[in-house]
Amino acid sequence: MHLFYRVSSLPSWRVQIFLSEKGVQYDSTVYTIAEVKSKPEALLKVNPRSRVPSLKDGDVDIYESMAILTYLEQKFGALGPSITEPKARARVLTRTHEILNYFTDVAAAFVRPLVTGQKDADAFKKYEEFVVELKTWEGYLNDANYVACSDFSLTDTMILPDLYTLERFGIDFEALGFHKIHDYIERNRSRPSIVETFPKEWLGTTSPHSNKIALFVEEYTKYKNGQQ
Numbered sequence: 001m002h003l004f005y006r007v008s009s010l011p012s013w014r015v016q017i018f019l020s021e022k023g024v025q026y027d028s029t030v031y032t033i034a035e036v037k038s039k040p041e042a043l044l045k046v047n048p049r050s051r052v053p054s055l056k057d058g059d060v061d062i063y064e065s066m067a068i069l070t071y072l073e074q075k076f077g078a079l080g081p082s083i084t085e086p087k088a089r090a091r092v093l094t095r096t097h098e099i100l101n102y103f104t105d106v107a108a109a110f111v112r113p114l115v116t117g118q119k120d121a122d123a124f125k126k127y128e129e130f131v132v133e134l135k136t137w138e139g140y141l142n143d144a145n146y147v148a149c150s151d152f153s154l155t156d157t158m159i160l161p162d163l164y165t166l167e168r169f170g171i172d173f174e175a176l177g178f179h180k181i182h183d184y185i186e187r188n189r190s191r192p193s194i195v196e197t198f199p200k201e202w203l204g205t206t207s208p209h210s211n212k213i214a215l216f217v218e219e220y221t222k223y224k225n226g227q228q
C-alpha cells in the first residue's frame with residue numbers, strides 16, 4: 001500500500017490517522033503543496049486531479065479522502081469495537097458527514113481570510129457561525145469521551161486534525177469556554193496515532209499566524225461589549 005500525502009493537509013492527516021489506528025504498514029510519498037500543484041507524474045498516475053491524499057493498493061488506485069477512508073474501513077474494519085451497532089454506526093456516519101459538510105467549511109470560512117490577511121467584511125458573522133459550530137461539538141462531547149460514541153471512531157479521525165490545526169492558528173478553546181473540546185484535544189494528544197501523524201515541524205513552534213486570531217477575538221469581544 002502506498003499513500004501520497006502532504007504533512008498537515010486535513011484530508012491526508014485523516015487517512016494517516018486511520019492507517020495508524022489499524023496498524024497498517026505502508027510506503028509513502030510526501031509532497032509539499034508546491035510539489036502537488038506541479039502535478040508529479042507518480043501522483044498523476046494514481047489521481048488525474050493531482051491531489052492528496054491518494055492511495056495505491058496493489059492494482060487499486062483510489063483518491064478523495066472520504067472514498068479512501070470508506071475503502072479502508074471495508075478492508076480493515078471500522079474503528080472501535082462498538083461501532084458496528086446500528087445506532088453507533090448511524091451517529092458515526094452522521095457526524096462524519098457533519099464535519100465534511102459544516103464544521104470544516106465554517107471553520108475555514110472564518111480562519112482563512114485572517115490567516116491570508118484578506119479584509120473580510122463578514123468576519124464577525126463568520127466568527128459567530130464558527131462559535132455555533134463549536135457549541136454543537138462541545139455538546140456532543142457532553143455525552144461521551146469521543147465525538148460520536150464511547151469509542152474512538154472515524155469521526156474522531158475526521159475532527160482531530162481540524163481541531164489541532166485551529167489550535168495551531170491560535171484558537172484557545174479553553175479561553176473561549178469550550179472546556180470539553182479542550183480536554184478532548186489534550187487527552188488525544190498522547191494517543192499513538194496522533195503522536196505518529198502529528199506534523200513534526202509544529203512541535204515546539206508557534207504559527208506566525210496565531211496572534212492574528214487572538215487579536216481578532218479581542219476586537220470581536222470589544223465590539224460585543226460596546227454593543228451592550
Ligand SMILES: N[C@@H](CCC(=O)N[C@@H](CS)C(=O)NCC(=O)O)C(=O)O
Nearest residue numbers: 009010011036037051052053064065
Ligand atoms: N476533496 C479532496 C480534497 C483533496 C485536496 O484538495 N487536497 C489538497 C491538499 S489539502 C491538494 O491536493 N491540493 C492541491 C492543489 O490545490 O492543487 C479530499 O478529500 O481528498
